[in-house]
Amino acid sequence: MKKNKKVVTSTGVAVREKPLGIRIWNNRGYYIMFIPVLITVIIMNYWPMLGIRYALYDYKPVGTPKLIGFDHFTKMFSTDAFWVAFKNTLQLSIMKLIITTITSVVVSVFLNEMGNLLAKKTLQTVIYLPHFMSWAVVASIFSLLLSPSSTGMVNGWLKDLGLIAQDQAGIYFLAESRWWRPIFYLINIWKETGWGTIIFLATLSGINPELYEAADIDGATRMQKIRYVTIPALMNTIVTVLILNLAKVMNMFESVFVLYNNAVYDVSDVISTYIYRQSFAIALPNYGYTTAVGLFKSLVGGALVIICNQISKKVRGRGII
Amino acid sequence: MKKKLVSLLLSASMVAALVGCGGGDSEAPAADDSNTSTDAPADSSASTDAAGDTAAEGEGEAAASDYQLDTLNIVVDGTLTATLDNGQPEFEAQWEDAVAESLGHPVDLVIQQLDHSGYIDAVGRLFAGGDYPDAMIMPAAMFKQYAPTGLLWDMGSAYDNADFQERMALPSVNENLKDSQGRLYGFAYGYGNGCVTYVKQAWLDAVGLKAEDIKTYDDYYDMLLKFHNEDPDGNGTTGDTYGVIAAGFMGNEAPWINYLPEFWQDAFPAIYQDESGTWVDGFQSDATKEALLRLQQAYKDGAIDPESLTASTKIAREKWFSNDQTGAAGAFAYWAGTWYQTLTDNLIKNEVDADLVELAPIQEIKDSWGGYLNREAPVWVIIDDGDGDDAREQAVFDTLIETMMDGDKVQTLWTYGAEDVHWSTKAESFVTNPGTENEKSYEYADGEFHLKPSPNDSNTLWKKNLIDPALVICPLTNGFEDTSELASEGNKFFTENCVDAPASPTSETYTNETGNIYDAQLACITDVVTKGGDVDAAMETYVSTVGSTIDTILEELNSAE
Incomplete structure (x- = not known):
């Protein structure tokens, strides 16, 4: 008769492990509680994954899906618009991540240095607020502000300052390729910096005050304290935030969708907006093709997660998954 | 590590099992391959x-x-x-x-x-x-x-x-x-139905023009420039108004050119059948190139509102009849008939001079198509x-x-909609816009067919439900008729000045590639119009992007004829 292996309990006592069936029975309460979760995960997370197979099918709103092998992938890799979207996705996401992280760190440090608690709290609240506005509202506001017509506030200022001649047409910030990305980053900074400071402020509040006291004794200036105490203390959090967000770079959609237009597809079109147009802007879309593009996006996203996990292990000593 | 490997394998097998389960034909949504x-x-x-x-x-x-x-x-x-x-x-x-x-x-x-x-x-x-x-x-x-x-x-x-x-x-x-x-x-x-060009009469008066004198593209363009440069809204500032606004330089559905017909003239930037019955790509034609150059010049001169590039139809029309006419345009090509009344109503609601004039097709349109395009x-x-x-x-x-x-x-x-909700034959009287300068009283006798105020806007008279009585293929036999004067006038004007738009193509490749073709067309248009690019270079890019696809579509269409 096969002997059950020994296990050590939390109290350090070595006991023989009971058979699986008995263990399940003994813990039946937990398993019963787990059933709804399991069912939900299967239905909500795994069942939709059945749709992956349509990447290999010619699948339109009408008619039976036809198996066509890897034709969609062949078409996808030979389409310029796809590669433009892929390149833009990486560029926009990574740049946005770097810029918003840097601004969040800078703002956090400044907030941390503020002595007046009321002013600090008020400023924090003010910079958090844009995060709670929907992207559609943000896009409407900035479209009005940046309008090239005579009603656009920014172009009005530029004309008043003499940077644009009065009889010259205004700059169409959201429809000119050279302006679109800087504006996109600026809007992201405005909207997300405040929210991004939360985690850094939490870290800053946890820095041992003795380090600052020691620095004071050594005669460090405020800037030196920031450079030699605050920033090093934040580094681990900065790396963590970067790594965690790097895994999500392929998921960019809403912020681009509400701000882009056909004049700037070359610098703004991302994989998700490309999929959207291919799926929903034509009468008889081929969902098979868009599934293939979506699958490719997911695979790249998955690879990024694994890479980030490895980097995390090396940098922080533990993975993120 | 071993545990992770096992859990990974389990997850993979679970996904594979699910995919396998779902692979049956029972999931197929529709059945037709033929x-x-x-x-x-x-x-x-x-x-x-x-x-x-x-x-x-x-x-x-x-x-x-x-x-x-x-x-x-x-x-x-x-x-x-x-x-x-x-x-x-x-x-x-x-x-x-x-x-x-x-x-x-x-x-x-x-x-x-x-x-x-x-x-x-x-x-x-x-x-x-x-x-x-x-x-x-x-x-x-x-x-x-x-x-x-x-x-x-x-x-x-x-x-x-x-x-x-x-x-x-x-x-x-x-x-x-x-x-x-x-x-x-x-x-x-x-x-x-189709679009006609509406012009604000007050703006024409302000720049000293008469609608009947706008006969050619040069006349039309001169009018647009005057709307931009001569302070037609009378706010004391020049250059803060535009000649015309549209929802895109090219429409997003057939007949494509109807929102800016004066610029497109004889061009039809889509696949259509020419006089000989051969399917051709009108986008690659010289007529389209010339139209793009006209649009480029208008964009540069401020004759066309730059926001036309990104405006939806809703944004374009709301900007056109907005209460603050700064930034608005004088001309707007939009749907004929009932919309003549609707645009007027909105100008009234926004307290803007509501006199509109329908511009007859300019000579270049008459010489090419013969009139405004009546869509399919x-x-x-x-x-x-x-x-x-x-x-x-x-x-x-x-x-x-x-x-x-x-x-x-x-x-x-x-x-007309539901009886006693949208219309009635009962005696009644009501007032729209009470207490304003646009106040209007209506009184009807018993048995008299009439439209009532809209259920969701008591200041606007209901116009129609789905069927436009002026466009219907079989007229009503009960004698019910209460189309506004402007709507009737608009329908009459359009029917006297329209021709049928070219038919849309039907081809498998066209169906599959519509999105890519439309993207390539828009890229070419914006490259020329808003970025001031060279039209030939932009057209070459268009051809290199979707030229072979277009050739396949034309081959399919012409071999099917």
Whole structure:
């Protein structure tokens, strides 16, 4: 008769492990509680994954899906618009991540240095607020502000300052390729910096005050304290935030969708907006093709997660998954 | 590590098992590979579910006249103006009463009204989910792509034998929709209508111009420049107004050029049949290049509102009739007929001088097309359940389309909406815009047909429901008529100055590649117009991007002729 292996309990006592069936029975309460979760995960997370197979099918709103092998992938890799979207996705996401992280760190440090608690709290609240506005509202506001017509506030200022001649047409910030990305980053900074400071402020509040006291004794200036105490203390959090967000770079959609237009597809079109147009802007879309593009996006996203996990292990000593 | 590997393998096997489970044919949403209408087009069970009645009732044995439709599921876009907050429940109830009286049995009408601007997308999702209605409205370009799929029922015979043929005033509208074998997959209840150019009379007066003097493109362009440079809104600042605004330099559906016809002139930037009957890509033509250069110049000169690039139709028209005319434009090409009244109403509501003039087509348009383009009409289509029996589809035709053209009660509902909600024949009086300078009183005697104030806006008179009485193929026989003077004038003006737009193509490759072609066209247009790029270089890029695809489409179309 096969002997059950020994296990050590939390109290350090070595006991023989009971058979699986008995263990399940003994813990039946937990398993019963787990059933709804399991069912939900299967239905909500795994069942939709059945749709992956349509990447290999010619699948339109009408008619039976036809198996066509890897034709969609062949078409996808030979389409310029796809590669433009892929390149833009990486560029926009990574740049946005770097810029918003840097601004969040800078703002956090400044907030941390503020002595007046009321002013600090008020400023924090003010910079958090844009995060709670929907992207559609943000896009409407900035479209009005940046309008090239005579009603656009920014172009009005530029004309008043003499940077644009009065009889010259205004700059169409959201429809000119050279302006679109800087504006996109600026809007992201405005909207997300405040929210991004939360985690850094939490870290800053946890820095041992003795380090600052020691620095004071050594005669460090405020800037030196920031450079030699605050920033090093934040580094681990900065790396963590970067790594965690790097895994999500392929998921960019809403912020681009509400701000882009056909004049700037070359610098703004991302994989998700490309999929959207291919799926929903034509009468008889081929969902098979868009599934293939979506699958490719997911695979790249998955690879990024694994890479980030490895980097995390090396940098922080533990993975993120 | 071992545990992780095991859990990874377990997850992978779970996914593989699920994928395997779902791979059966039972999941297939619709059944048609043949591109012929006689084959089974759609999952009949899905269709039955959507209809809410049992297809089994009519399977095989029932003759068309015996089939009794209990529920009629329809999908409509925003052209059904009796929306949920604008009297749709009353319309639905009165339709059910009138149809029950007409057919001798009750029919439950279920209306699914989808967002107008996202209609194509929403319909695609509906079908992909296996949710098929009995009948639905399709815009022309969408219809052309669905017609060969086998999803739509060939109503040619039903149409030919319909009772309303006796009263048919515009037979050519549907005859033109039939294919070479006489099959009719969609029923147009009216002709398509099109856009005309409206100009603000006050702006013309302010810059010292008369509409009747705008005869050529040069005259038109001069007017636009004056609107930009000569302070037509009288706010003391020049250059803060524009000549014309449009929702895009090129429309997003056929006939593509109708929002800026004076610039496009003889160009048709899409695939169409030329005079010889050969399918060609009008986008690559010299006429399109010249049109792009005209648009480029206008963009540079401020003759065209730069926001036309990104404006939707809603944004364009709201900017045009906004209360603050700074930043607005003087000219706007928009739909003829009822919209003449609607635009005027909105100008009044916003306290802007509401006198509008319809600009006659300029000489260049007359010399090329002959007039403004009358778009291909939207149609009602009936979904074929693919059971090989036409009984259910014929019943849908009889219940929906035959009654819709009855000339009396049901047609009135589709034309004007619900009685005593949207219109009435009872004696009454009411006032719109009370207490303002636009206050207007209405008084009607008993028995006098008249439109009432809109259910959701008591200051605006209701105009029509789905069918425009001026465009309908079979007129009402009950004498009900209360079209506003402006709408009638607009319809008359359009019909006197329009020609039919070229027909949209139907090709498998075109269907698959529409999105890429449209993207390439927009890239070319914006490159030239807003970025001031070289037109030949932009056209070369267009050809290198989608040229081979276009060639394939043209080959398909021309070999099919």
